[in-house]
Amino acid sequence: MNATHPYKALRQFANDVFVKIGCSTMDAGLAADVLLQADLRGIDSHGLARLTGYVRLWEAKRVNSKPDIHKVHESPSTAVVDGDQGLGLVVGPYAMSIAIEKAKVCGTGWVAVRNSNHFGIAGYHAMMALQHDMIGIAMTNASPLVAPTHSVERLLGTNPICVAIPAGTQPPFVADFATTTAANGKLEILQRKNQQAPVGWIQTKDGQPSTNPHELKDGGALIPLGSDRDHGSHKGFCLGAWVDIFSAVLSGANYGPWVPPFVSFLAPPADPVGLGIGHFFGAMRVDAFRPADDFRQHMDQWITRFRSAKAINGQPAVVIPGDPERESTKKRMEEGIPLHESVEAELRKLGDKFQLTF
Amino acid sequence: MNATHPYKALRQFANDVFVKIGCSTMDAGLAADVLLQADLRGIDSHGLARLTGYVRLWEAKRVNSKPDIHKVHESPSTAVVDGDQGLGLVVGPYAMSIAIEKAKVCGTGWVAVRNSNHFGIAGYHAMMALQHDMIGIAMTNASPLVAPTHSVERLLGTNPICVAIPAGTQPPFVADFATTTAANGKLEILQRKNQQAPVGWIQTKDGQPSTNPHELKDGGALIPLGSDRDHGSHKGFCLGAWVDIFSAVLSGANYGPWVPPFVSFLAPPADPVGLGIGHFFGAMRVDAFRPADDFRQHMDQWITRFRSAKAINGQPAVVIPGDPERESTKKRMEEGIPLHESVEAELRKLGDKFQLTF
Numbered sequence: 001m002n003a004t005h006p007y008k009a010l011r012q013f014a015n016d017v018f019v020k021i022g023c024s025t026m027d028a029g030l031a032a033d034v035l036l037q038a039d040l041r042g043i044d045s046h047g048l049a050r051l052t053g054y055v056r057l058w059e060a061k062r063v064n065s066k067p068d069i070h071k072v073h074e075s076p077s078t079a080v081v082d083g084d085q086g087l088g089l090v091v092g093p094y095a096m097s098i099a100i101e102k103a104k105v106c107g108t109g110w111v112a113v114r115n116s117n118h119f120g121i122a123g124y125h126a127m128m129a130l131q132h133d134m135i136g137i138a139m140t141n142a143s144p145l146v147a148p149t150h151s152v153e154r155l156l157g158t159n160p161i162c163v164a165i166p167a168g169t170q171p172p173f174v175a176d177f178a179t180t181t182a183a184n185g186k187l188e189i190l191q192r193k194n195q196q197a198p199v200g201w202i203q204t205k206d207g208q209p210s211t212n213p214h215e216l217k218d219g220g221a222l223i224p225l226g227s228d229r230d231h232g233s234h235k236g237f238c239l240g241a242w243v244d245i246f247s248a249v250l251s252g253a254n255y256g257p258w259v260p261p262f263v264s265f266l267a268p269p270a271d272p273v274g275l276g277i278g279h280f281f282g283a284m285r286v287d288a289f290r291p292a293d294d295f296r297q298h299m300d301q302w303i304t305r306f307r308s309a310k311a312i313n314g315q316p317a318v319v320i321p322g323d324p325e326r327e328s329t330k331k332r333m334e335e336g337i338p339l340h341e342s343v344e345a346e347l348r349k350l351g352d353k354f355q356l357t358f
Numbered sequence: 359m360n361a362t363h364p365y366k367a368l369r370q371f372a373n374d375v376f377v378k379i380g381c382s383t384m385d386a387g388l389a390a391d392v393l394l395q396a397d398l399r400g401i402d403s404h405g406l407a408r409l410t411g412y413v414r415l416w417e418a419k420r421v422n423s424k425p426d427i428h429k430v431h432e433s434p435s436t437a438v439v440d441g442d443q444g445l446g447l448v449v450g451p452y453a454m455s456i457a458i459e460k461a462k463v464c465g466t467g468w469v470a471v472r473n474s475n476h477f478g479i480a481g482y483h484a485m486m487a488l489q490h491d492m493i494g495i496a497m498t499n500a501s502p503l504v505a506p507t508h509s510v511e512r513l514l515g516t517n518p519i520c521v522a523i524p525a526g527t528q529p530p531f532v533a534d535f536a537t538t539t540a541a542n543g544k545l546e547i548l549q550r551k552n553q554q555a556p557v558g559w560i561q562t563k564d565g566q567p568s569t570n571p572h573e574l575k576d577g578g579a580l581i582p583l584g585s586d587r588d589h590g591s592h593k594g595f596c597l598g599a600w601v602d603i604f605s606a607v608l609s610g611a612n613y614g615p616w617v618p619p620f621v622s623f624l625a626p627p628a629d630p631v632g633l634g635i636g637h638f639f640g641a642m643r644v645d646a647f648r649p650a651d652d653f654r655q656h657m658d659q660w661i662t663r664f665r666s667a668k669a670i671n672g673q674p675a676v677v678i679p680g681d682p683e684r685e686s687t688k689k690r691m692e693e694g695i696p697l698h699e700s701v702e703a704e705l706r707k708l709g710d711k712f713q714l715t716f
Binding site: 073075076077078080105106107108110112148149150151152153155163165173175177178179180181182198200201203206207208225226227230231232234235236237238239241242244245249250251252255256257273274284285286288289290294295298299301302305306309310311312313315316317318319321 | 431433434435436438463464465466468470506507508509510511513521523531533535536537538539540556558559561564565566583584585588589590592593594596597599600602603607608609610613614615631632642643644646647648652653656657659660663664667668669670671673674675676677679
């Protein structure tokens with residue numbers, strides 16, 4: 001049974017937990033905001049379900065709750081930010097703000113980040129650009145769970161990309177997706193329901209097709225978007241590689257198999273090639289290309305045309321990226337956020353430790 | 359039977375054809391260079407096989423061989439270029455050069471293009487950045503042949519993306535791919551061989567799975583990368599949409615179903631929403647992020663590690679993006695470029711028209 005809880009109570013709880021581990025008032029509020037946006041948007045795997053994990057990484061001294069986040073290099077339209085091992089939930093918005101400031105002056109701003117941690121949903125950061133009439137881009141590398149095409153080794157993370165594009169009277173276009181066929185969160189849902197995965201999501205430790213959602217625990221791997229060579233998994237590999245290189249080789253973070261794991265019970269690689277995990281952010285001022293009103297009007301026309309596409313018999317309408325997450329947000333703000341019982345139990349334990357409740 | 363021909367002879371032939379349709383000496387040389395790079399790299403569908411098509415579009419007055427390509431808007435790191443209905447083969451390098459010049463000053467440069475035509479392989483344009491120690495990005499929209507997930511209508515092109523990243527002692531990373539499960543060129547190969555396509559590449563005009571490589575002629579559609587909803591085709595749709603919006607909504611070109619067809623026997627839509635087709639280019643100076651030597655060294659390590667990944671039993675090694683195209687180039691420079699007999703026959707006819715041979 002999944003009980004639902006009001007957004008405000010859960011946000012306050014997350015905020016207070018971040019304060020307890022030493023975050024400043026501002027950082028705690030920001031981290032709670034990023035985290036809860038995932039729950040609101042229906043991306044449960046990236047919201048409160050991760051709070052205990054962040055605390056464990058702090059306990060293991062792998063998250064710095066009082067980071068000195070700072071620029072280490074810059075040009076008019078670029079910067080590299082060192083996150084000082086801070087929460088990605090805090091480092092991300094800091095770096096994205098720099099990208100936005102640079103775009104105000106230069107037309108675009110691009111920021112690569114090293115020495116960070118898991119930054120929640122890419123969508124939060126990319127969407128920061130929207131209120132400035134900018135297109136926002138956010139990507140991050142992640143612990144290696146994905147085998148490139150032909151490989152038995154796990155060398156890439158699920159390496160998500162988000163592109164957020166403002167419109168006029170239509171809601172913005174927000175595409176936020178892992179560069180694998182299925183994200184890890186989808187496997188977790190199958191694990192809880194005791195169901196098999198479709199062929200093409202995962203492979204065994206020997207690289208053979210598998211439908212076992214627990215396969216990763218036995219050394220198996222997620223598969224890049226495309227599922228197999230015949231269906232373009234080498235393109236999904238290209239995407240994941242692109243994210244990895246922009247996030248980490250440009251910034252000086254760890255890349256590929258050297259990315260430190262997100263769970264405290266797995267030790268980071270003993271031979272790091274960089275600092276922490278890496279992100280990459282971009283902001284592009286729409287009116288650095290054409291008058292913003294023209295752009296908005298054509299985005300509205302783009303969205304309206306695609307939304308009204310004739311659907312395949314028996315299938316739903318074409319989904320404009322961002323629509324499902326916006327509907328989820330509306331619903332959950334009104335009706336509360338459902339927590340899976342295992343997540344709720346974990347959060348209660350965390351609350352007991354810190355004398356907090358929700 | 360496919361006869362092979364020396365690169366130089368074919369390049370000269372293409373050059374001379376472009377001169378015959380009125381291109382300047384410089385434009386003809388550039389267009390021939392872009393076109394032949396596709397043949398050298400093994401992307402036969404985008405090379406000489408398209409030359410007759412370009413000429414037909416010129417005959418239909420849909421390609422302007424003497425374009426006044428010019429900037430219509432700019433900021434320190436951005437520009438919009440109007441291609442004046444020129445060959446994309448010429449407009450692309452012009453726009454990419456602006457991106458590179460802006461990156462020299464600003465760290466990065468981003469150019470959206472309207473009023474252009476088919477630009478050949480995305481890789482040519484993106485790779486222009488490499489010799490400047492820059493990362494290059496190129497994308498383009500294209501005539502609608504792809505149905506978004508759930509749609510029976512064809513609303514997107516195969517909308518390719520190329521990301522080219524310099525390395526040190528290793529060759530560059532060059533990922534150049536259509537955002538569909540399979541590019542149209544792959545269907546053409548099956549058509550010639552009279553073979554069926556794998557399920558997941560194409561759908562019928564009613565949106566049902568098909569293996570008929572001729573399905574597009576009957577109103578069928580290509581499918582976004584991912585093949586079906588369960589395997590992430592909505593992500594492939596996001597990618598194709600991203601390319602379409604950056605290429606055309608940012609620039610003022612036609613987007614989605616309004617993109618004019620590449621073939622002269624199909625008329626452009628009567629109600630255009632912009633000018634011609636659109637491209638989007640980016641150049642990022644590596645040392646706008648970190649010292650170029652550090653970057654090169656880590657790219658070498660990235661490439662070496664992925665190349666040496668343990669392969670699945672019976673499968674080849676992990677392919678570093680760009681390797682197959684580089685090997686093809688080497689081979690075809692030495693042994694000549696094979697032309698399919700139908701392509702050769704078409705080129706001979708074109709030669710007869712212009713009193714040219716190869």
